[in-house]
Amino acid sequence: MSHWTEVRPSEDFYRVLDADGRPLDDPPDVDEETLRRMYRAFVRSRAFDAKALSLQRRGEISIHAASTGEEAVSVGSAAALEPDDWCFPTYRQTAASIYWDAPLARTFAGLMGAEPETVAEHLDDESNPAVNFSPPYIPLTVNVTNAVGSAMADAFNDRDTVTMSYVGDGSTSEGDFHEALNFAGVFEAPAVTICHNNQWAISVPTHRQTAAETFARKAEAHGVPYDRVDGNDVLAVYEKSREAIERARNGGGPTLLECVTYRMVDHNTADEDSVYRDEEELARWADLDPVDRFETYLREAGVMDDDEMDRVAEAAEADVDEAVEAARSVPRSDPQRMFDNHLHGESWTERHQRAELRREGMGENPFVDFDGEGFK
Numbered sequence: 002m003s004h005w006t007e008v009r010p011s012e013d014f015y016r017v018l019d020a021d022g023r024p025l026d027d028p029p030d031v032d033e034e035t036l037r038r039m040y041r042a043f044v045r046s047r048a049f050d051a052k053a054l055s056l057q058r059r060g061e062i063s064i065h066a067a068s069t070g071e072e073a074v075s076v077g078s079a080a081a082l083e084p085d086d087w088c089f090p091t092y093r094q095t096a097a098s099i100y101w102d103a104p105l106a107r108t109f110a111g112l113m114g115a116e117p118e119t120v121a122e123h124l125d126d127e128s129n130p131a132v133n134f135s136p137p138y139i140p141l142t143v144n145v146t147n148a149v150g151s152a153m154a155d156a157f158n159d160r161d162t163v164t165m166s167y168v169g170d171g172s173t174s175e176g177d178f179h180e181a182l183n184f185a186g187v188f189e190a191p192a193v194t195i196c197h198n199n200q201w202a203i204s205v206p207t208h209r210q211t212a213a214e215t216f217a218r219k220a221e222a223h224g225v226p227y228d229r230v231d232g233n234d235v236l237a238v239y240e241k242s243r244e245a246i247e248r249a250r251n252g253g254g255p256t257l258l259e260c261v262t263y264r265m266v267d268h269n270t271a272d273e274d275s276v277y278r279d280e281e282e283l284a285r286w287a288d289l290d291p292v293d294r295f296e297t298y299l300r301e302a303g304v305m306d307d308d309e310m311d312r313v314a315e316a317a318e319a320d321v322d323e324a325v326e327a328a329r330s331v332p333r334s335d336p337q338r339m340f341d342n343h344l345h346g347e348s349w350t351e352r353h354q355r356a357e358l359r360r361e362g363m364g365e366n367p368f369v370d371f372d373g374e375g376f377k
Contacts, residue, residue, distance in 0.1 A: 014261050015241060016231035020289055022297030029240040035080060036304050038100065039235055041313055042076045043292050046096035048317040049105065050266075052325060053112060057270045061329075062112040070233075070265030071199055072096045073291035075167075077238025078195050078258070081246050082165060084131035087155075089148035089166040092137045092269075093197065097167075101130035105324035116334040123331045142168055142177035145194055149181045149255075152192040163249045165193045165242075171202020173216050179223070182257065186224040189254035193245045196257060198232065199264040204277040217259035225255050232260030233291040236298070263289070336362070 017028050050067040057065050068075065071093065079097035082088065090097055095108065110120045135151075138144035148166035155162045168178055173196060185192050196217070202210050213219055220227035226248070230241045238260055245256035263286035267274045299305040305313075340355055360366070 014229040014231055015237055016234045017236040018234045018294050018298055022294035028236055033304050039076050039080055042096055042100040043072050044313050045099050045317045046072050048321045049095060052321045064270050066092045066269040067266045068093045068096055071197060071262045073235040073238055074197050074232045074260040074262055076100050077235040078242040080239050081242035082132050086162050087133045087151050087164040089135045089144040090137050091141055091167050092139060094167050098134050101132045103130045104128055106327035109324050109328035110331045113328055114334055115331045120331055141172040142175040145181040146177045149185045149190050149192050152190040156191055163191045163246050167195045170198040170216050171210055173219055174210060182220055182223040182225050185255035191249035192255045193249055194257045196259040198259050198261045201264060203268045217257060220257035225257055227257040229259045232262030233289045235291060235295050
């Protein structure tokens, strides 16, 4: 095993594979089926992101946050979990649920805005991932506090389970993050927190969002063990995640694991990264693509060849296309539901918006000759 130096900041972190995907030392003991499963998750995740981007451009979904370039963080950490463990993701861990065979049609239907009740009624797929996944969190770091609470509930009930949550580098500046780590440290919660250090908090670079030496060391103030790993090396992420999970399962308490990676695409489909990033930086990190490195390892280890990899890619494309068609079959939700679930007040503005939406649904222009009838 070896350490290497990040481009910015100049800090060492753990890795198993070199930049080309060749082991620096003896790789961790991972059976071939798990390695194949990791690779399938990589390929399915990229096919999912490509399709989601296409759907967003056509107006079938409103916004999407891809994980291209960061998949090794989600896949490597999720692969270290065991059935009945818990996972509290953000919007960028689709690859984690894909590893555990979460139905893609449900995910697409959710992105399309379908109600969970309607999805359950119209999608016959009864399969559920063996790991318990909470819904993806949009208000970041709330998932970390909830994950710690879930972990404590399992501990109080003598359940032999571990809870994993994810947080971005920028979100480590949020108060919820520190409250969660402090609580977990004091009460030795069986919780593992994965920090995606992808170099950018939307458009804010690392050096503008923290003066800490590393994001991992933020755990030190809370008495929580921490480690730092090459987030583009799925085997390194898996090994360190497995160590943290085993420690938590055996009563050793929480861990913060910082995974140093890079977001190769826009923050989401409402972003334009060319405004704040340069081509040289993108090219430098493209050379460390986690899929390319893992493919080299699998070939040279004799686990998979090009023909098998091609079959995995073809199957992924077919699965994604089938999932989209299934999601399209789910009846669209009543837009008024957004007021019931999100904007449930009785302010003048909300009543006005409800009335406008009703007029639009009736084929009228809500912004022309509208005297306010129906919302007073």
